[in-house]
Amino acid sequence: MTLERADWHWDSAEKQYREKNNCSGALTDEQQWEIWLKAANHIGLFLWWIIDRGFEGENLDAGECDMVRNGQMTGTEFFMRYCDGKLWDDDIREDVLPFVNEYFNGAYLNDYCSCCIDETEKPLYEVISDKADYEKLREKIDTAYRTFLLK
Numbered sequence: 001m002t003l004e005r006a007d008w009h010w011d012s013a014e015k016q017y018r019e020k021n022n023c024s025g026a027l028t029d030e031q032q033w034e035i036w037l038k039a040a041n042h043i044g045l046f047l048w049w050i051i052d053r054g055f056e057g058e059n060l061d062a063g064e065c066d067m068v069r070n071g072q073m074t075g076t077e078f079f080m081r082y083c084d085g086k087l088w089d090d091d092i093r094e095d096v097l098p099f100v101n102e103y104f105n106g107a108y109l110n111d112y113c114s115c116c117i118d119e120t121e122k123p124l125y126e127v128i129s130d131k132a133d134y135e136k137l138r139e140k141i142d143t144a145y146r147t148f149l150l151k
Contacts, residue, residue: 001088001089002086002087002088002089003087003088003089003091003092003100003101003104004043004086004087004104005043005085005086005087006036006039006040006043006079006080006085006086007039007085009039009040009125010035010036010039012039012124012125013035013036013038013039013125014027014035014039016038016123016124016125016126017031017034017035017038017125020126033080034128036080036085037076037077037080037128038125038126038127038128039125040076040079040080040085041076041116041125041127041128041129042108042109042112042116042124043076043079043087044074044075044076044077044078044079044080044129045075045076045112045116045129045133045134045137046075046087046104046108046112046141047075047076047078047079047083047087047091048068048074048075048076048078048134048138049075049134049137049138049141050091050092050096050100051065051068051069051075051078052068052069052138053145055092055093055096056091056092056093057088057089057090057091057092057093057094058090059090059091060082060083060091061082064078064082065078071131074129074130074131074134075134076128076129098148099144099145099148099149102148103141103144103145103148107144108141108144111137111140111141111144112137114140115133115136115137115140116129116133116136116137
């Protein structure tokens with residue numbers, strides 16, 4: 001089952017990109033890639049946590065996941081390159097799915113926004129996060145996961 005997809009956010013990210021950059025007409029490949037990363041950022045950061053904690057499903061390649069763990073690429077880059085911009089339930093270890101279903105579809109977006117978004121300076125689809133954003137968000141996800149385990 002699909003949990004989240006970057007293409008569900010493309011139209012909003014593209015509109016915001018065009019408005020900010022005052023561009024119309026055809027987009028270059030580089031511009032499209034930037035928009036995809038912005039549309040997928042919130043998903044990629046969560047997948048980064050999944051990989052960082054070793055909670056990825058068996059269908060994700062261990063060597064590719066190690067590139068995220070070793071800092072060779074961000075979770076968002078991994079998500080777009082190796083997951084085709086789609087987060088499936090089998091991308092996540094089965095025992096972690098109850099947490100993912102509750103948190104990712106609940107409090108996660110608020111935690112993401114509090115760590116990565118400043119509505120006055122960086123609207124939702126204006127962010128391509130780096131390790132610093134991930135580390136701030138990782139603390140919040142870790143706390144939510146510990147709380148979930150105590151239930």
